[in-house]
Amino acid sequence: MDKVKNKRRYYDIGLQIEEMLFSGIFNAGERLPSERELSERFETSRATIREAIIMLELKGLVVVKQGAGIFFIDSPEKVTSRTIVPQSDIGPFELLQARQLIESNIAAFAATQIKFNELRELKSVVNQQEQELGGDSQKFEALDQQFHMLIAESTQNRVLINQAVDMWSSVRTTNPLWKELNSQFLHEDTLKNQWLNDHKAILAALQKRSADEARHAVWQHLENSKRQLMKIANIEAGDTGDDDYFFAMSFDPDFNTPEA
Incomplete structure (x- = not known):
């Protein structure tokens, strides 16, 4: 071979x-x-x-x-080439697809298990993120991680918690490609506002104890992240990103096929 x-x-x-x-x-x-x-x-x-x-x-x-x-x-x-050597061979799109599948279902289960004090803590994180708009990007990202980890922890299931932690730490915090993307592209104020609004939608679904709405809110949040990443790598005019499109159509129960 x-x-x-x-x-x-x-x-x-x-x-x-x-x-x-x-x-x-x-x-x-x-x-x-x-x-x-x-x-x-x-x-x-x-x-x-x-x-x-x-x-x-x-x-x-x-x-x-x-x-x-x-x-x-x-x-x-x-050309002076910078070295970007990943400690993980998992790329951004692959990670976001996995997170869509796993974290959306973690959120659905969390909606049935989450306690009032955990909802209050999530709301506090969202409020802190709102205060960081236009501010410290590293703190904003740390709060982003805290938000997703709190949802996983509210399931009280160690397997799910470990999966959430591993997906974040093995790629987002150790892969130089992610660090470069975060520092150069992914912390513009417009994007921060998008992530914040997504988190508010997730929190609202969890407060309603709606598993379906929580699953969809997390799925959409990560779909938004993937689309922003695709914009950064938008190589061809008219490129529909077929592999990503069919992935979403195959797995998201709320995904609607666009009309012709």
Whole structure:
């Protein structure tokens, strides 16, 4: 089995694209193959290609121009490449999909178990986040983590709690790609407002003790996160992100197929 088939994660694909750039195939300012073409060439999903391109963009090797494509920024001898080595091989899209499945159902169960004092603590976290709008992004993210962990802890189920902790700590807090994304893109005030509103919707569903509404609110929150990430990696004009679309359609019970 060849090297490409053995390496399907975004980091390995990103390194192979980087080798392709440094091989001299492309000149400075030249457009790279499309997302779809790269997906076919490396025999991997378009989500993985997006993650690989985000990594290369953060390293200063490529730039993604809305509606135009991916462009090699400069010649290899002029580029100072930053090292982004993940301690986990899990990419952002893969993580968000897993969180959608797992955390949405954790929230549904939490709605049937949560106590008044836990609801009060969640409300306090939301209020603190509101105070951090336009403020400390690191504190805002710490409160974000605290919010999701409190929901898991309210289930009183150690397996679910450990799953929630592992998903966050193994990727969000140790993967340099996530740290770069957070520092450069994911803490704009408009995004903070979106996350805050999502948290308010989740809290409202939990206060109503509605398992269905809590499940949907968390699913939508993470779908919003995924869509924002897709905007950062929006490589092709008219790209519908088919792999992500079909994932949502297959698993979200509240997902409605758009009318033609």
